[in-house]
Amino acid sequence: MFQHLLVLCAGNLCRSPLAEALMRTRLARAGKGIEVASAGLIAAVGEPADEMTCLVAAGHGLDLSGHASRPVDPGLVRRADLVLVMEEAHRRHLLELAPAAAGKVCLLGRWSGGEIPDPYGRGRAAGEAAYDQIAAAVEAWLVRL
Template sequence: MFKKVLTVCTGNICRSPAAQFLLRQRIERAGRPVEACSAGIGALVDHPAEETTRALMQARGVDLSLHRASQLTPERLRWADLVLVMEKHHRDAVLAMDPTARGKTFLLGHWTRTEIPDPYRRGDAAHAEALELIEAAVDPWVSKLCA
């Protein structure tokens, strides 16, 4: 059973925090204990979640106001039982940092065969689309992790 999940994107202000908080919320609703955190391969360290992402998540009942971006590190990769990335180049960066993460690193959209494009500085519609893709990708992982 995976108890420590790490979500990874580029800046750690849009996609990976949204995925982190949605995974945690849905797994906990299923009555399973889970630790979830997120990081960026080029994190905007200590920045809050992006404003549009915060508003879209708030509309879904998820508060990202306390999130602060953090940099991906080998220690964080070793901490995780499961690493979920948004795009294939994130997986490449993870494996370059720690080749031993190979068997536990997957696209968040693994089950839907989808990469989650970066909405940063691309407007509200891009953020809404990314969040819809994240939600669709999270649900199969929740089912798998709670089985």
């Protein structure tokens, strides 16, 4: 069914790298061979994950030290069987760039509470809250993948 999953946020510095790492880890534990990638709608090329996000991730057993941001491109979207975004605005933005992707773009939090706010620059508590929302969303998607 799904072979390639793409997770998007704005800058590919906080939410999408965290979701990518968590989704990859949980899919591997579940024995599901699904490739997971992340990108950003307004991302620069090659930036490391946000420092606070790395700390939050490490506190939950995830390593984001090898992450390098990248902007979404048509090839990534075409390759993906499912594209998960953090906010409705991300979905609209992506569909302006790639209208043909309409049938495969969903909110990551679709089954667990909706949009996941950006913690960038808002401190550790916001980062932990984002992690909690992302973790709940990943768990909700696992049974559907």
